Amino acid sequence: MTKKVAIFISGSGSNMVSLVNSMYRRNYAWPSLVLSNKSCASGLSKARKFNIPTVCIEPKKASGFDLDFEAEIQRELKNYKIELICLAGFMRVLSSNFVDIWKGKILNIHPSLLPKYKGLNTHKRVLENGEKLTGCTVHEVTPELDCGRILGQATVPVLPHDTVESIRLRVLEKEHLLYPRALEQFCLGRSVLVTM
Incomplete structure (x- = not known):
């Protein structure tokens, strides 16, 4: 069911x-x-x-x-x-x-490769720190912000001329692919890390 x-x-x-x-x-x-x-x-x-x-x-x-x-x-x-x-x-x-x-019944998608860049303004912080790779993470929600079990991650390269907005759009595209796949695995009871 x-x-x-x-x-x-x-x-x-x-x-x-x-x-x-x-x-x-x-x-x-x-x-x-x-x-x-x-x-x-x-x-x-x-x-x-x-x-x-x-x-x-x-x-x-x-x-x-x-x-x-x-x-x-x-x-x-x-x-x-x-x-x-x-x-x-x-x-x-x-x-x-x-x-x-x-508990164990709330999922979230976050626009960074957790455990890096929890909270807000992730793309700005990625650029400020000169990261070469970013992405998004689907995780279980726990009382501690952005700290739950990771169910899936998708990576996105950070390009030389990227802006906060260009990274946001590329990460969002990956979110649209990753979240449904991670949700499906979770609903089917499969304990696999979905990666892209």
Whole structure:
């Protein structure tokens, strides 16, 4: 039986689209909900075009943990009988309490080769440090930011005339390929590191 997946987004939802297309094609999971913390997220309309239920829950606090916000999310996840969460450009850190409740059931894609460059501004830091290689990582979410078990990584060369934007676009292309493959292996219970 395929797992019911919720995809959390904050913006355009390009990784969400890649995940949904893959789930529909390969039937290893079912996209049952797209949830956003921003009503203006253009990914919500993309999800509706796929006939996926959407929910927008905006936190009352601009930063930090918002327990009421997370309680509302929990209600929606229960309502849709969600079994797995994929963070896909969800720009909000979840509390350790939330993550503990969903231990081993939240995946994220991060735009660096973890454990390097955790957190924000990864591409800028890659350029500043003169890296020759960067990429993206799919990992399990744990209470410690960007530290969970790595499920997959894809590499991208850093070219001499690269900018933050040119790296971002090349890494994003790899994200769209890597995340669906890593999710599929995870849903099938395969403990293999997906590499590209």
